[in-house]
Amino acid sequence: MRIYTKNQIEKAIDIPLLITEIERGLIYYSKKQTMIAQSSFLRFEKPPGDVHIKSGAILDDEFYVVKIASGFYDNPKLALPSSNGLMLLFSQKTGELKAILLDEGLLTDLRTALAGAIAAKYLANHPIKKIGIIGTGTQAREQLFNLQFVTACREVLIWGRNPAKAKAFSQDLRFSSFKISLAKEIEEIPQNCDLIVTATSSKNPLLFGDQLRPGTHITAVGADDYEKQELDSSVFDKADLIIVDSLSQCSQYGDLAHVKDIQNKPIMELGAFLEKPKIRHKHLITVVDLTGIAIEDLQVAKAVFSSLKSIYKGDK
Known part of the structure; x- marks a missing residue:
């Protein structure tokens, strides 16, 4: 041993x-x-x-x-x-x-970030014009850092509840190759970004369906237990394609678990999508809900x- x-x-x-x-x-x-x-x-x-x-x-x-x-x-x-x-x-x-x-x-931080990178690699609307990061903690930083392995985009907009933490994030030397701007209001993220990553411990929704533009991709990684929620149920109503890492887990916790009724919405596991990747049409809104699996x-x-x-x- x-x-x-x-x-x-x-x-x-x-x-x-x-x-x-x-x-x-x-x-x-x-x-x-x-x-x-x-x-x-x-x-x-x-x-x-x-x-x-x-x-x-x-x-x-x-x-x-x-x-x-x-x-x-x-x-x-x-x-x-x-x-x-x-x-x-x-x-x-x-x-x-x-x-x-x-x-x-x-x-754990790394594998979560790499799952997010994989989601962006296959489901984001490439070429990505601007990345939006919601959150300023360890996972938010890991998500951004590891996106460089799957996209050439370096234009980034960050929003966090704590402006000082957001500023510190933007000045982190690990991200010297990125051009990072700070959003004063969270609404600026969906208004300007076509790849959005949510990485917070929020217990209340941060993104809503009426904020999303055609062609947007969202990867949500923060809601990894029964209480956390980053995406309002209206995000899933607006989505054209919903991907989860685990159908069983996401029915119990994560953002999708907060949705009471999903009708006529294609939902599939990321692994099933990876086995037979499909062409991503540019106008689609895609959402990936990641809860982390062993x-x-x-x-x-x-x-x-x-x-x-x-x-x-x-x-x-």
Whole structure:
């Protein structure tokens, strides 16, 4: 059994490889070639935080994964990152623990961002003219950073509740290749952007259907439990195509779970779409609701573990 720290894990990250592996995992999932346990949640109020526990496997694969990830949103006040966690890789043949990835939430943040990048790669209206980011936290930044692997667009408009955080986001040196502007009002995002990413912990809708223009694509990643909601139900009424990472999960939590009645709307899983991609007509409004599934964790953990073993061959 091997233990790897966050610093070691960072050296083993290959973004193009991880995108490919997550795409494969999503296809396996939609083809029902996986086992996924019910996700577990813990929610804390003082200080505000939540913990997610996910586990899963691909049938007849080498490993299964158990992942714990947390977000404690007042941590930045203590000069601490809001995310934390780890991933455990076990042998699917013997149950032996093979690796402990002490990623401190890095891999969860990354796989969520890469799922968003995959959604944009296949469903956004290319060439993208302007990217809109709603949110200023870790995941909002990860979403923008990883979009550079799937689009050449560098025009960005950011909105956040806290203007100081939005300004800090725009001045982050990681985004020096982007041309970032700040929106004073959230309505400026759908008015000006054809790719919109929502990455907040909001419990109330931020985007509404009457704000959306033809050709808009939305990727919503923030509503990952029963209480959070970023998209009003009218967004789904306006959408021409709705994609989810998991039909079962998104019927229980996420933005789509808040919609009481969806009639005559095509809804499909991202993995099913990836298996047989369709041409995206430019006038369509598309929405992808991502709640995060364990197969993404598994695919990222396996790929990183393989790279780590190559890098640290002499370690035991």
